[in-house]
Amino acid sequence: MNEIQKKPIYSKLAEIYDHIMSDVDYAYWAEYIDDLLHQHHPEPTAITELSCGTASLTLELSKLGDYDLQACDASPDMVLVGSKKLDTLAQPIPCFEASFDNLLAIREQDALISVFDSVNYLLQPGEIEHFFHEAAKCLTVNGLLIFDFSTPKNSIEAVQHLNEIEGDYHHIRYYRTSSFDPKHNIHTNSFEIIDRSRTAQQAWIEVHKQRAYELVQIKKLLDKSPLKALAFYDAFSFNEARSTSTRITVVARCQKP
Numbered sequence: 001m002n003e004i005q006k007k008p009i010y011s012k013l014a015e016i017y018d019h020i021m022s023d024v025d026y027a028y029w030a031e032y033i034d035d036l037l038h039q040h041h042p043e044p045t046a047i048t049e050l051s052c053g054t055a056s057l058t059l060e061l062s063k064l065g066d067y068d069l070q071a072c073d074a075s076p077d078m079v080l081v082g083s084k085k086l087d088t089l090a091q092p093i094p095c096f097e098a099s100f101d102n103l104l105a106i107r108e109q110d111a112l113i114s115v116f117d118s119v120n121y122l123l124q125p126g127e128i129e130h131f132f133h134e135a136a137k138c139l140t141v142n143g144l145l146i147f148d149f150s151t152p153k154n155s156i157e158a159v160q161h162l163n164e165i166e167g168d169y170h171h172i173r174y175y176r177t178s179s180f181d182p183k184h185n186i187h188t189n190s191f192e193i194i195d196r197s198r199t200a201q202q203a204w205i206e207v208h209k210q211r212a213y214e215l216v217q218i219k220k221l222l223d224k225s226p227l228k229a230l231a232f233y234d235a236f237s238f239n240e241a242r243s244t245s246t247r248i249t250v251v252a253r254c255q256k257p
């Protein structure tokens with residue numbers, strides 16, 4: 001086998017992402033987001049999913065409401081897979097590259113959505129602060145930013161289940177390892193991906209680092225931002241998040257005049 005080549009996050013993984021996430025119920029998740037949108041906005045129409053990955057949530061949202069949707073992600077390879085999915089719809093939905101740190105291509109939205117711990121990829125609190133400012137520029141008055149994040153408790157509880165997983169998808173074999181550094185709250189997932197279709201097997205590795213945030217940290221960052229926090233929900237519920245929550249969904253409103 002050739003030596004293992006290091007790849008950027010969500011490049012090689014894009015090919016098998018939907019397989020790895022096959023037990024995630026995006027239809028259920030979309031219903032939850034749909035409920036949140038209607039709970040907190042009188043008429044949510046223009047919606048952008050940020051960090052959309054392969055656009056599974058956007059696809060499900062398109063079945064629910066009369067939304068004017070678009071989707072974007074920082075990874076060109078994820079966008080490629082997402083675009084293929086959204087292009088096949090009777091009314092195709094745009095899917096394009098955009099990163100949390102530069103949302104210039106997105107304006108006049110009633111809501112921005114980001115799910116599945118994507119914001120945890122922002123490793124420095126300052127990057128989250130910058131993201132909130134970027135998000136505010138994309139929103140109309142009273143527009144919503146809805147995002148979730150995972151906490152250190154989630155990493156502590158999940159790290160063992162996520163460690164040393166292996167599987168096959170068509171000609172690809174993958175190994176996942178997972179570790180958590182509780183001192184710095186950094187969760188590392190490594191994916192080794194081996195393509196067995198070639199005569200000389202080829203292998204790649206992606207090392208994903210995410211920072212687990214405490215509820216109180218995100219609250220403080222929102223307080224400093226142009227967004228007003230409306231709600232912090234525990235996972236997929238309408239119950240108020242607590243310091244013991246593992247995934248927290250945040251709803252914040254843009255308050256510019």
Ligand SMILES: C[S@@+](CC[C@H](N)C(=O)[O-])C[C@H]1O[C@@H](n2cnc3c(N)ncnc32)[C@H](O)[C@@H]1O
Pocket residue numbers: 009010021050051052053054055056057073074075078098099100101114115116117118121122
């Ligand atoms: C766990 S996946 C979630 C994808 C999708 N939301 C889902 O539910 O399947 C995290 C996603 O965040 C994206 N991402 C990571 N850092 C990002 C950034 N700085 N800006 C935008 N997207 C980012 C990755 O490319 C990846 O698609």
